[in-house]
Amino acid sequence: MNSAVANTQNRVLDAAERLFAEQGFEGASIRAIVDAANVNLAAVHYHFKSKEALLEAVLLRRISVINEARLKSLDAAEAAAAPNAPSVEAVVRAFIIPTVECAQRDETGATFVQLMSRMFTEPKFSMTDFLGRKSGDAMSRFTAALTRALPQMPAEVVMWRAFFAIGAMHHLLCSPGKIDLLSKGLRNTTSDADMTSYLIEFSVAGICATTTNTRTAEKAKSKMVQSRKHK
Amino acid sequence: MNSAVANTQNRVLDAAERLFAEQGFEGASIRAIVDAANVNLAAVHYHFKSKEALLEAVLLRRISVINEARLKSLDAAEAAAAPNAPSVEAVVRAFIIPTVECAQRDETGATFVQLMSRMFTEPKFSMTDFLGRKSGDAMSRFTAALTRALPQMPAEVVMWRAFFAIGAMHHLLCSPGKIDLLSKGLRNTTSDADMTSYLIEFSVAGICATTTNTRTAEKAKSKMVQSRKHK
């Protein structure tokens, strides 16, 4: 087999992953990437066609691994809870832990997750579209599981809360040292395991919050009335 | 007075605000900004010295307004609750609402908040450093208020939860349409007022979560023991 090809491609992917994460899509030039990868400038266009296609290749290489781990964990939670629905915490853990573990496993993993978080806000690239194309099915599994775990909660509220939890996760994983805004050095004194616990605690409590808001409560009430009618 | 000067400066600031938000710092060129502002290329360097200084000027123009509103609201909450500490919800509302209101007031406000959220993950610019320099005092007021509202909670846990809440807020405000990842069109069917309620509900519940985690509970316990010793 032509291992030289795979080597060149992987060296480019590794370098692009790091530089896109560190400097952003616009900030990292193809020239910087080929320098870091020790390959020729033209190799990128030969193997990946364009800079944006290279970015998608970088993302695709690892995102499928994370989604597989998420779904495997969700499958296990659903099997363990059967015939009932798994708890919100079980669903949240199944979603969050594979990402956080990837970020905490080694520097490469941290870099990749940082890149993912960054790309959510990156100009000229729609991470939403990308994930919809590549992870749409996994996302549907999780929103369905959350909705089942919270039968009295309006689906709209469930979606927004899941959305907020994802925001909290990406805020944590996107930029090391950002917590220093609140308290200098806090990140350095909190272990990875504690950070993960804090994130899960926060997310589960936020998702399960009792609806004190009038609008939310009204929607929950009308949903209960509807579900009673259907019985 | 030389209103022509102010006009040029403000036209540049307006155009830069929009283009930085839409295309990012790297993605928006000075040339595109001067075209949109209908001013000369050299005007930017004359008035703002460099591209990065222009970005800081754009951020500074509005961030002080938001922080003033935040602190005014926090002052009012503290006065109303005196001599007790204001509730977590009051503190969270004082922090979140001025930002969300800015984002929902008009398109300019939305653009600016989008820019702020974006800059948290922007390469080659440390929003953390910037806010530390420009909003450090306001941040300290809020972390102190939260710590007072949650006397049994370890300060470390309070900080992390506040951090997560900020992440949820920025995830919401940074990129219109991102929610569509979870449910197509959800953003379009949820009113701004409902989104704000959902965000505050989620954040307050997350911050106030009972500590089920072993480590967190241990830290809370040792803090309670310490506070008893001090009495």
Place this chain on the structure above:
DNA sequence: GTCTATAAGGAGATAGAC
């Protein structure tokens, strides 16, 4: 598959006329 060479254009910054 990999390389050199080059096309074709855009970037930030500045000097100096007006």
Place this chain on the structure above:
DNA sequence: GTCTATCTCCTTATAGAC
């Protein structure tokens, strides 16, 4: 304060030799 002109450097992308 505003303009033109320009310096210097970098960008993505591709054609064609090897």
